[in-house]
Amino acid sequence: MLISALGAACSDDGAGQAKLAVRIDAEDVIVDGLPAGEDSVQVADGWQVDFDRYLVTVGKVELRLSTDHAVRSSAGDVFIVDLTRVPSGGLELWTLADLQAGRWEFHYRTPRAPANARRHRSVDTDVFERMVDERWTYWVSGSLRNADGRSCPPQSLATPQGAEPNGENLAGDDCYAAPVVQFDLGAAAETHFGPCEVDGLSGVAVTEGATQSVSITIHGDHLFFNGFPEGDEGSTRRLAQWLADCDLDLDGRVTTDELGQISPDVLAEFDTRFALGGSPITPLDSMLTYVAAQLKTQGHYQGEGECAR
Amino acid sequence: VACGGETGQQPVSIPLHVAGSETNEPLLGANGVTLDIERALLAFGPLVLCAGRQAGDACETARLEWLGSTVIDVMDPEPKRAGVLVGVSGHVASWMYDLGITSQLSDPEPHFLEAAAELGGHSLVIEGVAHVGEAPVPFAARVIVAQGDQGERGLPIVRKSQTDDFEHDVTDKDTGLLIRFDPTQWLAGVDFSRLVVEPEQGCSGSECGQSATITPPSQAYNSIRNALQVGARPRFEWRQ
Numbered sequence: 001m002l003i004s005a006l007g008a009a010c011s012d013d014g015a016g017q018a019k020l021a022v023r024i025d026a027e028d029v030i031v032d033g034l035p036a037g038e039d040s041v042q043v044a045d046g047w048q049v050d051f052d053r054y055l056v057t058v059g060k061v062e063l064r065l066s067t068d069h070a071v072r073s074s075a076g077d078v079f080i081v082d083l084t085r086v087p088s089g090g091l092e093l094w095t096l097a098d099l100q101a102g103r104w105e106f107h108y109r110t111p112r113a114p115a116n117a118r119r120h121r122s123v124d125t126d127v128f129e130r131m132v133d134e135r136w137t138y139w140v141s142g143s144l145r146n147a148d149g150r151s152c153p154p155q156s157l158a159t160p161q162g163a164e165p166n167g168e169n170l171a172g173d174d175c176y177a178a179p180v181v182q183f184d185l186g187a188a189a190e191t192h193f194g195p196c197e198v199d200g201l202s203g204v205a206v207t208e209g210a211t212q213s214v215s216i217t218i219h220g221d222h223l224f225f226n227g228f229p230e231g232d233e234g235s236t237r238r239l240a241q242w243l244a245d246c247d248l249d250l251d252g253r254v255t256t257d258e259l260g261q262i263s264p265d266v267l268a269e270f271d272t273r274f275a276l277g278g279s280p281i282t283p284l285d286s287m288l289t290y291v292a293a294q295l296k297t298q299g300h301y302q303g304e305g306e307c308a309r
Numbered sequence: 310v311a312c313g314g315e316t317g318q319q320p321v322s323i324p325l326h327v328a329g330s331e332t333n334e335p336l337l338g339a340n341g342v343t344l345d346i347e348r349a350l351l352a353f354g355p356l357v358l359c360a361g362r363q364a365g366d367a368c369e370t371a372r373l374e375w376l377g378s379t380v381i382d383v384m385d386p387e388p389k390r391a392g393v394l395v396g397v398s399g400h401v402a403s404w405m406y407d408l409g410i411t412s413q414l415s416d417p418e419p420h421f422l423e424a425a426a427e428l429g430g431h432s433l434v435i436e437g438v439a440h441v442g443e444a445p446v447p448f449a450a451r452v453i454v455a456q457g458d459q460g461e462r463g464l465p466i467v468r469k470s471q472t473d474d475f476e477h478d479v480t481d482k483d484t485g486l487l488i489r490f491d492p493t494q495w496l497a498g499v500d501f502s503r504l505v506v507e508p509e510q511g512c513s514g515s516e517c518g519q520s521a522t523i524t525p526p527s528q529a530y531n532s533i534r535n536a537l538q539v540g541a542r543p544r545f546e547w548r549q
Binding site for chain 1: 339361362363364453454456457461462464465466467468470471472473494498499500503525526527528530531532534535536538539540541542
């Protein structure tokens with residue numbers, strides 16, 4: 001998805017050491033959803049995806065002076081933020097002051113929610129407490145919609161509870177009408193992002209007496225990628241049928257628990273359209289691990305900038 | 310091979326060996342179905358070792374590479390020389406490889422190297438007998454593992470993950486790298502009970518028993534293909 005790259009902004013603060021303001025912003029799909037369609041950034045198998053909660057645990061920003069990595073500056077606060085409620089210009093959450101002028105490498109983390117995490121006002125107290133109790137990095141809820149949609153849970157795990165199938169998929173799993181499938185997924189996806197770069201330039205340059213601004217950007221659609229792209233996402237397809245097929249009890253809602261029960265081996269959708277060889281987690285022993293692996297790739301820098309992981 | 314600006318780097322050429330693994334116990338399919346493997350051949354290569362901890366596009370300073378391919382009998386634990394890794398000394402922290410079929414930035418079609426051509430255009434050929442119920446069921450799988458037309462063109466298909474351990478300082482004292490594949494888990498997700506094809510009515514003779522052919526699209530094919538990409542990793546053993 002395209003997102004407007006936020007260039008490093010600069011304002012004159014007078015003479016002296018430099019400051020860096022670090023914002024978090026959400027890829028537009030987190031707020032706007034992903035439409036079904038044939039365009040390369042749409043969901044190719046007919047599902048419209050919308051998110052109503054997209055919590056992320058993020059922080060531990062660190063700068064390393066490019067010319068001397070021993071010179072570092074950090075902002076250790078870890079926030080839990082609901083990205084569906086982040087304003088379009090992003091949220092400024094960290095400030096690093098007293099910086100030496102020069103170019104700095106930029107690093108940050110999406111850790112498991114620690115006990116001392118800070119609740120952003122976009123997150124309700126009970127939701128925040130659950131994130132911390134579960135030590136999740138992400139908690140993502142939303143819906144898949146498709147008027148002709150169906151769920152085809154793997155035969156060996158399905159508990160249809162009397163539901164009548166309306167056909168079967170290519171693997172012979174029974175399918176059931178499912179125009180709406182809710183999902184509610186929590187996962188630990190602890191990741192160190194950095195050094196980060198954008199347009200071939202590493203990190204950020206700060207100048208004496210000025211305040212620079214950079215953004216941590218969290219992408220929202222990697223859950224639906226058909227692989228683990230490193231760099232250009234342009235050739236990646238978005239597919240959502242696999243998630244609809246994870247509704248084992250056909251109650252219209254896919255849960256974290258259901259994902260944990262399903263091996264990718266039994267999902268018919270994980271066919272030759274998927275290239276899983278770049279997964280950041282191996283082995284991929286369950287769909288919960290798969291979701292965590294995809295979530296581990298979502299951290300970016302300044303829009304589409306990349307960070308080593 | 311692109312080289313970083315580090316000082317003290319030396320050109321190195323390191324023999325590359327490959328091997329399968331000894332499997333003392335029968336392999337298992339899903340639900341504990343026992344398998345006798347008669348033939349298990351894997352096309353392997355090319356291989357790139359990178360300085361950074363993340364392979365793929367982030368591998369801007371490839372240390373070592375071998376652009377060839379070879380067929381590995383993965384049931385044979387005896388090392389076999391595959392070729393020579395060429396590059397420069399220094400730290401390596403990630404790897405990426407193909408299984409005999411490469412993707413080029415400039416060409417949408419996959420390129421079948423010699424090893425895959427030897428296997429009829431496949432990355433893996435595995436044949437044997439599955440003991441499903443009372444009767445032995447011969448099975449055969451021919452699997453292609455390659456970047457598809459919607460994959461990441463130009464990138465090797467299997468890449469080190471963050472959870473894989475791999476670190477080494479390459480020096481001119483390294484006398485070889487052995488990569489050992491273990492096929493034990495490759496068929497562990499295959500539900501052979503769903504594959505058995507009964508013989509046609511009126512059929513007779515020794516060629517007329519049940520059989521199982523693993524082809525796409527099927528759960529069995531996807532399971533093997535995924536196991537080769539994100540299942541058990543090969544072991545990298547440096548020799549000095």
